[in-house]
Amino acid sequence: MSLASPVKKGYVRPLDLKHGRVDMGHGAGGRAMAQLISELFAGAFANEHLERGDDAAVLPAPVPGERLVVATDAHVVSPLFFPGGDIGCLSVHGTINDLAVMGARPLYLAASFILEEGFPLAELARIVASMAQASREAGVPVVTGDTKVVEQGKGDGVFITTTGVGALPSGREIGGANARPGDAILVSGTLGDHGMAIMAQRESLAFDSEIASDTAALHGLIAAMLDAVPTIRVLRDPTRGGLATTLNEIATQSGVGMELDEAVIPVQPQVAAACELLGLDPLYVANEGKLIAICPADDADRLLAAMRAHPLGERAARIGTVTADPNAFVQIRTTFGGRRMVDWLSGEQLPRIC
Amino acid sequence: MSLASPVKKGYVRPLDLKHGRVDMGHGAGGRAMAQLISELFAGAFANEHLERGDDAAVLPAPVPGERLVVATDAHVVSPLFFPGGDIGCLSVHGTINDLAVMGARPLYLAASFILEEGFPLAELARIVASMAQASREAGVPVVTGDTKVVEQGKGDGVFITTTGVGALPSGREIGGANARPGDAILVSGTLGDHGMAIMAQRESLAFDSEIASDTAALHGLIAAMLDAVPTIRVLRDPTRGGLATTLNEIATQSGVGMELDEAVIPVQPQVAAACELLGLDPLYVANEGKLIAICPADDADRLLAAMRAHPLGERAARIGTVTADPNAFVQIRTTFGGRRMVDWLSGEQLPRIC
Structure with a gap:
């Protein structure tokens, strides 16, 4: 399921982003999930790739001669909000950094959310907005994603796994195995x-x-x-x-x-x-x-x-x-x-x- | 953190894969985590990309003219083991399928694990073995990964987010928006x-x-x-x-x-x-x-x-x-x-x- 699933307008009341909470239906693959995705995620992350609404994003490849770099990180930070940031921007920065330290140019992010039933939609919206802002500031779009919901007591608010894809210029060799005496x-x-x-x-x-x-x-x-x-x-x-x-x-x-x-x-x-x-x-x-x-x-x-x-x-x-x-x-x-x-x-x- | 973090041998007793359980130290970034990764994950997923032990994998890019395809899926299936499969093989199949239905050739997988404190290492090993077998059978290697641990009661055994990267041949256009009357x-x-x-x-x-x-x-x-x-x-x-x-x-x-x-x-x-x-x-x-x-x-x-x-x-x-x-x-x-x-x-x- 993408983060921009198509949903027929006019069928359902808009999400209550002020007082609403995540429920199991938001992860079940039906209309409630499509609504959560279109009202809460798609606008925040708006880009042409997400808007296609397919289960995967189709993207320009690196230029010939470049190699691919892929990194993935689960984020389970507690508390979700802290001075200087929150799980949203953290999950963007952490994955971009894993690409960048290989010498790669970060190109795309994929975001997967595991939500706990009962989590306030207002907090989810704050996290998604922070994630979207970090993604915009970094110039690295969230091109695809996924949302699952687990029962209360089987998760802890929000976990976010962010995966990054980057391009590594030909000839650049940076890695943990390259340190030499005297460096x-x-x-x-x-x-x-x-x-x-x-x-x-x-x-x-x-x-x-x-x-x-x-x-x-x-x-x-x-x-x-x-x-x-x-x-x-x-x-x-x-x-x-x-x-x-x-x-x-x-x-x-x-x-x-x-x-x-x-x-x-x-x-x-x-x-x-x-x-x-x-x-x-x-x-x-x-x-x-x-x-x-x-x-x-x-x-x-x-x-x-x-x-x-x-x-x-x-x-x-x-x-x-x-x-x-x-x-x-x-x-x-x-x-x-x-x-x-x-x-x-x-x-x-x-x-x-x- | 990769799934093949280097660990100095001889410092610690081997993991007790029969009776041991996941503890918070397995997610803290230190020696216990490096041990879990090297003894439980690295062997199962063995490939040259993982073995580099960096935080991201460096990989050959698609051939010129091909586009990239990226898909991500969180897996939270309950129960973890069921007739015909388990969360491990499911997490490989699901993500490969999201790439394949775009017409893409699946190339690489990234795997991120959120483990609950107290989860039996023997069950984790079964899941990882199943995942590795599915990956081998499909010919799509797990090239990078991540492991986090949450306290008992803040997760549910194992959640796995699998992200896939594929290559889409030039000129192939498959997508949910292409159906036409009469098809x-x-x-x-x-x-x-x-x-x-x-x-x-x-x-x-x-x-x-x-x-x-x-x-x-x-x-x-x-x-x-x-x-x-x-x-x-x-x-x-x-x-x-x-x-x-x-x-x-x-x-x-x-x-x-x-x-x-x-x-x-x-x-x-x-x-x-x-x-x-x-x-x-x-x-x-x-x-x-x-x-x-x-x-x-x-x-x-x-x-x-x-x-x-x-x-x-x-x-x-x-x-x-x-x-x-x-x-x-x-x-x-x-x-x-x-x-x-x-x-x-x-x-x-x-x-x-x-």
């Missing part, structure tokens, strides 16, 4: 903002300055970075598990070690304070608008300058170096002059963060 | 099998002959049909809402009416009996391995022969005619010689059928 490691800004925005909301913590999620689409920043430094070897967004886990993944994929310098890793003071309070380490806290970049050391200054020249990279920093280490250990020089291992996240530090 | 309407086999298999399981109904889901990938049947009759105008799989709702969608998209002949619409006797018992109409019951085809009347015999020559079309039938009707009414000549309107499904006849 520089950079981050695009402060760490832990998204995760702590969620946790502060969940724990009802109040701080002097609010912690807002950094959720953002990074393809513009990445395009500027690749323009300046085409030799970038690795890009990745440190989401679940944070910087520490993502660097461990890359170290394992590339078969290299890493040495970080704690003193230069950017963390906002209120995020550091909240982490302290909750016993969390900001290096393990999720980000949704930040990236890690690894490039040859000689290009690092140029890359840093390109990042800082972009609004989403103003607080970029060079935080460490790739080393030769068959154990693929990630280590950090602490601000006290010591040295410790930065291991993978273990356990469930921050469930349902994205 | 023939065909179906590929018996109706209502999937929905009644689920309902019989849910209601613990026992019949002399078991009702099995028809879940199947239809791209092979469709390729044979297009070889025989390139003039096919509309193809669609009548899933949620069944034949009746799907024909109403097509009638509305094309701005035409339809006249069906009840006597020739194929329904298995045990499905008809179960429908009778539950007060359901097989025309509104979901199918997962059947298709509707609409083609010029002159080509209908050739198309019917091509369908019947394929194992998935043995019981194909020509069931009606497209008419000129600005109201886009779908009507049926009943077996008693009468005539009735076949309206859209209204309400929630069969929730969580796919």
Whole structure:
């Protein structure tokens, strides 16, 4: 079922978007579903592909020589609304970023909704509007979709799976397996903002300055970075598990070690304070608008300058170096002059963060 | 996070696939998640794209001149296992069919899992194995994926969103808006099998002959049909809402009416009996391995022969005619010689059928 299913007008009362709630009929494939789709989704995501009303979108392919890039992400963040964003824009940004960190130009999004019976239609409309706005701002349309409904107590409001399709220019090879000893490691800004925005909301913590999620689409920043430094070897967004886990993944994929310098890793003071309070380490806290970049050391200054020249990279920093280490250990020089291992996240530090 | 995240071996005990259960750590982005992915998913779906371990898959694009086709479907079927299939193979077949009914060659699948805390790993492994087998049999690999975990009582075992990417040959135009007055309407086999298999399981109904889901990938049947009759105008799989709702969608998209002949619409006797018992109409019951085809009347015999020559079309039938009707009414000549309107499904006849 598409997100722009045709429905005969004049048969049914319009949806009550103020007081109405999702019911099981909205997922059953009949008129109620067609109505939900045409009144709530189709207008928000309006584009020629959706409007065809078929079960799949037919789309121009990448230009010859380009490869396809496909990424998918389920979003189950709780709460659904948080300072700086909501599940709607998050689900657009997260998937665009998964394409962009491969060096791909994001082309299309597909969106699949699992709704819980009883969920307020007004909140659903807010989420869909936020998703549509994020999609417009990023220039990446939602071209097809699906809606299912589960009984009350079998879901949690809204889950959204967003799948992205992008095009990768010929010759561009970016990936977690490409880091080499001697390379520089950079981050695009402060760490832990998204995760702590969620946790502060969940724990009802109040701080002097609010912690807002950094959720953002990074393809513009990445395009500027690749323009300046085409030799970038690795890009990745440190989401679940944070910087520490993502660097461990890359170290394992590339078969290299890493040495970080704690003193230069950017963390906002209120995020550091909240982490302290909750016993969390900001290096393990999720980000949704930040990236890690690894490039040859000689290009690092140029890359840093390109990042800082972009609004989403103003607080970029060079935080460490790739080393030769068959154990693929990630280590950090602490601000006290010591040295410790930065291991993978273990356990469930921050469930349902994205 | 990909479905083949790298994990350092030797750090942790292997997953207990016999008695273990999903816990919140399996979704948190750290080592437990990487372990779940490498031990449970990566082996089942093994392919070079997944094995790269990046957050997105890099893939060969369609050949020049072909267009992209993208479809996405959330699967929330309950129960997860049913006669003839399970949520795993269903999620592969359903998405492949959404691509195939556009006339596309399915190329790649992306799979996103939302797991409920406490779900038995043994059942998850069964589902993933079934999904992997369906993917292999169809020749369409799962190239990327994602896993999230929600707390007990916030999900229902497993939800799977499958997104498919296909290639549409130049010049092929199949879609719900293309039906024209005079065209023939065909179906590929018996109706209502999937929905009644689920309902019989849910209601613990026992019949002399078991009702099995028809879940199947239809791209092979469709390729044979297009070889025989390139003039096919509309193809669609009548899933949620069944034949009746799907024909109403097509009638509305094309701005035409339809006249069906009840006597020739194929329904298995045990499905008809179960429908009778539950007060359901097989025309509104979901199918997962059947298709509707609409083609010029002159080509209908050739198309019917091509369908019947394929194992998935043995019981194909020509069931009606497209008419000129600005109201886009779908009507049926009943077996008693009468005539009735076949309206859209209204309400929630069969929730969580796919």
